[in-house]
Structure formats: structure tokens, C-alpha cells
Amino acid sequence: KTGMPNADMQEKGFVNHMADKEQQAGRSSPAGKQVPEGEKKLHEAVCVLLVELCERFTFFGIVCNMILFCTARLGYPSHQAAMVNMCFVGTSTLTPVLVGWLAEYLVGRTKLVCICMFLHFLGTALLPVVSFPFEDIHIDRRHVLLTLPKREQKIVFYFALLTASLGIGGIRAIVCPLSAYNLEDCGPKELLSFFNWFHWLVNLNSAVVFVSISYIQQSVARNLGFLIPFVSGLMAMITIHMVRGEMIYKPKADSSLLTTFGVIFSALKTCCVRRRYLSTAMPSWLDHAKENHGGHYSETQVEGTKSLARLFPLFTFQILYRTCIMQIPSGYYLQTMNSNLHFGGFVLPVAAMNVISIVPLLILVPILECINSWLFSSKDTGHSPTIYIVVGHLSAALSVMAAGFSEIHRKHFPQVEQTLSEELLLVSSMPCFHLAPQYILLGVAEALVTPSCSLLSFWLVPERMRGISMHFLALFNGAGCFMGALIVQTAHAGTQGSWFPHLLHEGKLERFFFLLASLMMVNTLGFWAIAHRYNNLHEDCTNGFRGSLPGEKLLKHEKAIKHYNSVLESSPILSPVEKA
Numbered sequence: 001k002t003g004m005p006n007a008d009m010q011e012k013g014f015v016n017h018m019a020d021k022e023q024q025a026g027r028s029s030p031a032g033k034q035v036p037e038g039e040k041k042l043h044e045a046v047c048v049l050l051v052e053l054c055e056r057f058t059f060f061g062i063v064c065n066m067i068l069f070c071t072a073r074l075g076y077p078s079h080q081a082a083m084v085n086m087c088f089v090g091t092s093t094l095t096p097v098l099v100g101w102l103a104e105y106l107v108g109r110t111k112l113v114c115i116c117m118f119l120h121f122l123g124t125a126l127l128p129v130v131s132f133p134f135e136d137i138h139i140d141r142r143h144v145l146l147t148l149p150k151r152e153q154k155i156v157f158y159f160a161l162l163t164a165s166l167g168i169g170g171i172r173a174i175v176c177p178l179s180a181y182n183l184e185d186c187g188p189k190e191l192l193s194f195f196n197w198f199h200w201l202v203n204l205n206s207a208v209v210f211v212s213i214s215y216i217q218q219s220v221a222r223n224l225g226f227l228i229p230f231v232s233g234l235m236a237m238i239t240i241h242m243v244r245g246e247m248i249y250k251p252k253a254d255s256s257l258l259t260t261f262g263v264i265f266s267a268l269k270t271c272c273v274r275r276r277y278l279s280t281a282m283p284s285w286l287d288h289a290k291e292n293h294g295g296h297y298s299e300t301q302v303e304g305t306k307s308l309a310r311l312f313p314l315f316t317f318q319i320l321y322r323t324c325i326m327q328i329p330s331g332y333y334l335q336t337m338n339s340n341l342h343f344g345g346f347v348l349p350v351a352a353m354n355v356i357s358i359v360p361l362l363i364l365v366p367i368l369e370c371i372n373s374w375l376f377s378s379k380d381t382g383h384s385p386t387i388y389i390v391v392g393h394l395s396a397a398l399s400v401m402a403a404g405f406s407e408i409h410r411k412h413f414p415q416v417e418q419t420l421s422e423e424l425l426l427v428s429s430m431p432c433f434h435l436a437p438q439y440i441l442l443g444v445a446e447a448l449v450t451p452s453c454s455l456l457s458f459w460l461v462p463e464r465m466r467g468i469s470m471h472f473l474a475l476f477n478g479a480g481c482f483m484g485a486l487i488v489q490t491a492h493a494g495t496q497g498s499w500f501p502h503l504l505h506e507g508k509l510e511r512f513f514f515l516l517a518s519l520m521m522v523n524t525l526g527f528w529a530i531a532h533r534y535n536n537l538h539e540d541c542t543n544g545f546r547g548s549l550p551g552e553k554l555l556k557h558e559k560a561i562k563h564y565n566s567v568l569e570s571s572p573i574l575s576p577v578e579k580a
Contacts, residue, residue, distance in 0.1 A: 054236035055171045060209040064351035072423040077502040079492040082330035083485040090481030095169025116170020123164025124233040195451035200365040210354045263305040315476040317527040322480025324396040339432040360443035385452035386531040392448030397520035399441030404513035
């Protein structure tokens with residue numbers, strides 16, 4: 001009884017969606033001149049990309065020297081500073097999911113994006129307050145007297161990080177969602193190419209940040225460096241204000257995160273009850289949530305959740321991988337900070353070493369594009385990038401293992417004095433470039449894993465579930481950041497500070513790296529054992545479910561008709577009469 005009304009509603013929704021597309025195609029400019037559709041889409045894509053890059057500029061600007069600021073300015077021990085950095089990254093990864101849900105159900109998108117812009121502005125504006133007084137600024141030959149006590153400094157610092165992360169979440173979820181790039185009609189090859197070049201641009205932007213901002217924060221004006229994220233955030237807000245009519249993307253109404261969680265919990269509840277009192281066999285435990293099996297959800301909702309549940313093993317194996325990636329702004333940063341940064345009379349910024357991990361990605365993306373073009377050229381076999389993920393996970397494990405050996409090697413060098421951010425530190429005389437292999441291996445891992453996981457998460461679910469799938473990927477990535485903070489705290493507390501010490505030459509940081517490398521190697525073998533589940537990208541992701549809904553069938557028919565008409569119009573064989 002419920003099947004036909006649902007089908008009618010989906011057909012009506014599809015027709016309304018097509019009507020909206022036709023209206024958007026004929027939208028005119030304020031002067032009455034009709035804007036070509038291609039030019040309008042290009043303008044929107046460029047604006048969204050610019051705001052995305054500005055947002056990432058502020059994000060990396062806050063992250064790049066947070067450990068040095070926490071240890072030198074706020075007096076935090078090394079493990080606590082690393083945990084603060086990882087928790088900030090994790091929070092900034094999770095907030096887009098929360099803000100996306102708020103925009104969909106509780107607050108309007110336009111109102112919420114204004115709130116998030118204010119929070120972003122407030123957070124980036126408060127960060128310079130933490131760093132008062134400005135030691136490099138003098139008034140009447142005196143230092144500025146304005147300062148904050150340590151306790152108030154820490155409160156303002158945490159509040160600024162929280163508000164900035166909420167603002168970042170709003171920008172990523174509302175202004176720059178993945179659906180704003182119009183990827184619905186792309187195949188696996190085009191999607192992988194998009195994700196490759198998108199991450200290439202983001203990492204190119206981060207390379208500029210790590211070199212410029214880290215040097216300003218560390219060497220030229222360490223406190224004024226926190227003004228740069230503020231200025232960059234202001235640029236992003238001005239950009240959004242100038243093109244807000246085109247920037248605020250309004251996605252189609254599709255499956256929600258709450259519905260997905262509701263299906264899972266309903267299935268678990270019904271499954272437990274029936275297993276206790278009845279012994280009914282079903283193809284999948286999620287089928288217990290269907291209305292015709294005693295649940296509360298339609299077949300459409302349950303089948304979509306089943307296609308998403310297929311990706312949960314993939315998401316789970318990304319948690320520990322993300323923990324390894326988080327060693328760049330935590331464990332690797334501490335190693336670099338405690339190494340000799342002098343190079344030809346010039347003191348390198350600590351965060352500038354991150355560029356070494358970005359260079360392999362910038363080089364590998366064009367090479368991977370050529371490889372993917374060759375692999376996807378065959379129409380008979382569906383190439384899956386799971387091999388990239390396996391190799392990337394292995395590269396991450398080798399990177400952390402190399403970090404452990406580098407730490408042993410670093411302690412064999414005599415100690416020297418080195419000044420960082422006007423703080424005199426006793427560090428190893430080993431040149432920091434000896435740490436380059438571990439950075440390079442993690443850069444290779446990122447080039448292989450991140451675009452491939454994005455492709456699988458986006459492609460292996462029905463179109464209406466793609467946004468939810470990317471939300472779940474973000475949830476598991478954020479969980480990896482918090483997992484890294486938990487492992488650091490556990491290692492520090494369980495070994496009385498020996499495995500993650502404040503002074504590296506007095507502890508055994510290499511044991512922490514060897515432990516993480518061992519866990520990552522097991523993680524790699526585990527994913528390799530299940531990688532065959534995601535090998536064929538050309539088969540339907542849900543055993544024939546994709547395209548079984550009336551609206552999606554109509555969409556397929558419409559695409560086929562458009563393709564057929566384009567073939568007729570471009571065919572040199574048919575005469576004009578035959579074309580007519």
C-alpha cells in the first residue's frame with residue numbers, strides 16, 4: 001500500500017526538479033540579459049573554489065604552528081600541545097556534518113551561513129588577543145603593556161578555536177559542499193580526476209601557507225602571524241558577500257543523516273527482539289527496518305542505507321590511517337622542532353618541513369592521471385582504486401616506522417642551542433632534512449588514499465545517498481583525529497611520559513612510532529583482505545537497487561534521450577530529412 005504513493009511522490013519530485021533545472025537554465029541577469037548556462041556554471045565553480053581555498057588558507061594558518069605556540073607561549077607540555085592540534089583538526093572535520101544537519105532541519109541556510117561567518121570572524125579575531133602583547137611593536141620606546149593572565153589566555157584560546165571550527169564547518173557544509181561542483185553526471189574516471197585535482201589545489205594552497213605563515217609566525221612577527229588567518233577569513237567573507245546569490249548552494253532534498261541512523265537503530269532493535277522470540281531469516285539485518293517486516297521505514301530508505309552500510313568497513317579502516325596522517329602536525333612537528341633547522345645561515349620554519357610531504361602529492365597527481373586514463377580506457381572491466389588505498393596505507397605504515405628509526409638516529413647527534421620564537425631550546429644537531437623520508441612517504445600515502453576513498457564513497461551509493469556517504473567519511477576521518485589524541489594521551493599516561501615526552505632527548509618517542517606503525521600494518525592487512533568488495537565500479541552498487549526508483553529511472557531515460565538526440569544531431573550519415 002505504501003509503495004505506489006512513494007513512487008508517485010518521487011515521480012512528482014523528479015518532474016519538479018527538472019522544471020527547476022529549466023528555470024535555472026533560463027535565469028536572467030539583473031540587467032535583463034540572459035547569462036549563458038556554461039558561463040554561469042563556470043562563474044559559480046570559480047567562486048566556490050576561491051572561497052574553499054580561502055577557508056583552507058585560514059585553517060592551515062591556524063594549524064601550522066599551533067604546537068610551537070602552545071609550548072612556547074602557553075607553557076603546554078608537548079603531548080598536550082599535540083592533542084590540542086589534533087582535536088582542533090578533528091572538530092573542524094566533524095562540524096560540517098553538524099552544520100549541514102542544522103541547515104537542513106532547524107535553521108535556514110542563509111541565516112545559518114551568516115551565523116557561521118560571524119563565528120569564523122570572531123574566532124580568527126580572538127586569536128591575536130591571545131598573543132598580546134605584540135613584542136615587535138613599540139609605542140614611545142616602550143613595549144605595549146596590554147597582556148592577559150595565563151588562565152584567561154587559555155580560555156580565550158580554546159573559545160577562539162571552537163568558534164573558528166564552527167565557522168569552518170559552516171563554510172564547508174553550506175557554501176562549499178561537494179554537490180556544488182555538479183558531479184551527478186560524472187563517471188568513475190571523471191570523478192577520480194576531479195578528486196585528484198581538487199586535492200592537488202588544496203595542497204598547493206597549504207604549501208603556500210606552510211612556507212609563508214609559518215615563517216611570519218616563527219621569525220618575523222610571531223604574534224602578528226595570527227592576524228593572517230583573520231585577514232584571510234575576512235577575504236572569504238567579502239567574497240561570499242559579493243556573490244552570495246550564486247554562492248549559497250541549495251541542494252535537492254534527499255536522504256538525511258537522521259533517517260540513516262534511524263534505519264540502523266530500528267533494524268537493530270527489531271533484529272534483537274525477533275532473534276529473542278522468533279527465528280526469521282532475512283537477506284540482511286537491515287531488512288528488519290522495512291515497513292513490511294514490522295519496521296518503520298520504507299523500502300527505498302532501507303535499501304539506500306544498505307548500500308551505505310557496505311562502505312562501513314572502508315570507513316573504519318580509514319580511522320587509523322587518519323591517525324598516522326595526523327602525525328605531521330604533531331609527532332613529526334615535534335621531531336622537526338627538536339632538530340637543527342639552520343640551513344645556509346637561515347633558520348627554516350618548523351612547519352615548512354610539511355612542504356616536503358606535499359611535494360610528492362603535487363608530482364604524483366599528473367602521473368596518476370595518466371595511469372587512470374589508461375586503466376579506465378577499457379569499457380569491459382571496472383577498474384577500482386582499492387590498490388591505491390592498500391599501497392597508500394602501506395606507505396603510511398612505513399612512514400611512521402621510518403619516524404621511529406629517525407628518532408633513534410636523531411639522538412646520536414650532540415645537542416646544540418637553537419632559538420625558536422624567541423625561546424632558547426636545546427635540540428639535536430641533526431639536520432632536519434634527515435626527517436625527509438617519513439614526510440615523503442606520508443605525502444605519497446595522501447596522494448593515493450584520499451582521492452580514492454572519496455571516489456568509492458561517492459560512487460558506490462545511489463545518487464540520493466552520496467551526500468550522506470561523504471558525511472560518514474568525514475565522521476570517520478574526524479574520529480581518526482580524536483583517536484590520535486587518545487593514543488597520545490594513553491601512551492603518555494601509561495608510560496609516565498616516556499613514550500611521548502616533553503623533552504624528546506629524555507624519552508622514548510620512537511617506541512610510540514613503532515607501536516603506531518605496527519597497528520597501521522595490521523590495519524593495512526585488514527583492508528587488503530576486504531578490498532575485493534570494492535573492486536568492480538561498473539556493477540550496480542546495491543545489486544540492482546540503483547536506478548530502481550521511478551524518479552531515478554526517469555532520470556536515466558532523460559539522459560539516454562539527450563545522448564540519442566546529440567548523436568542524431570552530430571551524425572554525418574543521416575540527411576537533414578532523416579534527422580527531422
